[in-house]
Amino acid sequence: MGAFSAREKGVAGLLGGVGVLLLIGVVSGALAPAYLLYLVSLSAMYMLLSMGLNVQWGYGGLINFSVAAFFGLGAYGSALLTANSSPIAGNVSPVIALFGGLLLAAVLAVLIGYPTLKLRDDYLAIASLGLAEVVRIFILNENQWTAGSAGLTGIPLFFADWPVLGDLSYPYVFTVGGTAVFYMRQPVINGLLNLVLVAAFVVGVYLFLRRIHRSPWGRVLRTIKTDEDLAETLGKNTFAFKMQAFVIGSLIMALAGVFYTHLVLYVSPPDLQPITTFYVWVAVILGGTGSDRGAMLGGFTIVAIQQGTRFLNDAVQLPIGPAPLRLMLVGLLIILIVRLRPEGILPPERELIWPDAMRGERDE
C-alpha cells in the first residue's frame, strides 16, 4: 500500500526530522547513545499503553481512567516476582514473571470491569479512577507484600537469565577475522536489548490489534461505541464484548508495565498516580481515537513532553519548574485537541478496510 495521505507524510516527516536531530546529537556527543535508546524504548512503552487504551476507548468507547492501575499491576507483578528485594517471592525468571504480571492485570480487569462496565459512560470514568486509587492506596500501604512507599529495587534485566544474551561480557567487542571492529559498553547493549524487546511487543500487539479491529468482533465493538442499543437489538451481548475489550486493553497496558519494570529496574507507588493515566489519554486523543498509528504518534509526543521539559529546564532559566510545565502542557494539549481537532491528528481511515478491498477499488 503505497498511498499515504498528506497528513501521514507530514507526521512521518516530522518524526523523521526529530530522529535525524537526535542522531546528530548522538554523533556530536551531546546525547549519550544509551540515553537515546532509553528515550526510544520509553516512547514505545507509551505506544503500548496507548494501543491498550485504544482498544477500550477507541474501539469500544469505554472511558477507562484506571490505566495507571493496570500499568502499575503489570510492573508490580513482574517486579514482585523477579526482584531480589521482593517481600513475597523474588528471583523468578523474568519470562515467567511476565505472565505473572499479565495474570494479575487480567484478574483486576475482571474485578474492576464486572461492576463498572454496566455503568453509564461518565460513571465509568469516575468509578474506574476511584478503583485505580484503591489499587494505589493498597500498594502504598501493604508493606508486607509490596514493600510500600520504598518501592522495589534489585530487579534483573529481562534477558538476565537467557542463554546467550544474559552472558555477554562487557565491553562487548565485535571482531572480524580476529581484529576488533568496534565495541559497545554495557549500557548500550542493555539499551539495545530493551529496545528489541519492546519493539517485539509493539509489533506483536499492533499486528494483533489490526487483525481484531477488522474482524467481526471489532465491528461489533464499533457498533457498541456508536449505538449500544442498536448492538443489543442485533442480539449482541454488549456486556461480554465490552468486557473482552476491557481485558484485552488492560493486558496490553500491563505488558507495558512489565517492560517498564525491566527498563527502569525500580518500581514505586508514584508510578500508579493518575497523571500516568492522563498522559496516555492525551496520547490517544492526540493521535486519533481508534487509530493505532495515531497511538504511536501519541506515544512519541508524551515522551517529548516528559523529557523535553527536562532539557528545556536545563537549557534556559524558566519561570516555572519542569513538573508544573509538564502538567501545564498536558492540560493545554487536552483543551486544544478537544477544541480544535477532536478526531485527533491521525484518525482511523484505511485501518478499517481490508487491504483486498482497497486493491479491488483501485483495479476498477
Add this chain to the structure above:
Amino acid sequence: MAQILQYLANGLVYSSIIILGSIGLSLVYSIADFANFAHGDTMTVGAYGSFVAFGLLGGMGGSLLGLPLGFYVSLLVGMALAAAIAVLTHLAVYEPLDTDSIGLLITSIGVAFVYRASLMGIFGTDFLQYDITRSGPIPFLLDTVGVAITQRDVAIVVSAAVLVGALHFLLQRTTLGRKMRATADNPDLARVSGIRTDRVILVMWVIGSALAAAGGVFLALYSQLDPRIGFGILLVVFAAVIVGGIGSVYGAMLGGLLIGMIHELTPLLGDIGIPIGTAYAPAIAFVIMVAVLLVKPRGIAGDLT
C-alpha cells in the same frame, strides 16, 4: 463511647468540607451536564486566593470563633476569585466547545491540570499553613463529654451551615432559585418558558465555584495547603455526589454528610478488630460509591431536587 462521639465530631467537620465541594459539583452536573474533573482544583484555587488575601489583610483585629475577622474576609475573597475564574473558564473554554458531555469531561481534566500547574508555578509545591495559632480543644466539651473539639472546628461547621442555609434560601425562596431549579430539571422547557438559561448557567458556575472555594479554604485550614489538596479530595466529593444522587443539591448535601462521616469513622474498624487502616478511608468511600452506582444509580436522594 466518647471515642465514637469524637469520630462523629471529626466527621461533622470533614462532612462540612465535603458538602461545600459536592454542592458545586452537583450543580455543574445537573445544569451544565458533565462530570467536572476541574472542581477539585477550583477548591484549591479558592484556598490559595484566600491564603494570599489573608497574608495581605492580616487579622484586622477582633475575632470570631477563634479565627480573626481578617480570615472571614479572606474567605470571601477566595470565593470571589474562584467564581471569577470559573466563569472565565466557562466562557473561554467550555462554551465555545461543540462536543458532548464526554468531550466536556475530558476537557475539564485539561482545565484541572492548567489550574494546578499555575498554582504550582506561582506558589511551589511546599505545604503552607494559615498564620493563625491553633488553640487547644474547648475545655467545656472536653470535661463534660470527653470530646476534643477546637474552636476552629466549630467555625468550619458553622460557616458551612450558614453558606448551605443561604443556598437553600436562594433555591427555594427567590426567583433566581426557581429559575435554577427549572433549568436543572429540564433546560429546554426552561428556555421556552422564557428563562435565560445561559445566564442561569453563569450563576450556577458562580455559586458552585464559590462554595467549592469555601470548602477548599476550610480544608486548608483543617489540615494544610498545597496544590494537590483539591484533586486529592475530588474523588471523595464525587463519591458524595453520586451517593446523594447526581443533579440533586439536597442529595449532594446528604451524600456529603454520609461520605464525610464514613471517612472519619474508618478508625472504628481498627478499634473493633478489622485490620483496615485509616489510609483506606478514601478507598472505602470509592467502594461505597461504586456499590451505590450499581444498586441505586439515582442515588439515595436522587428524586429530590
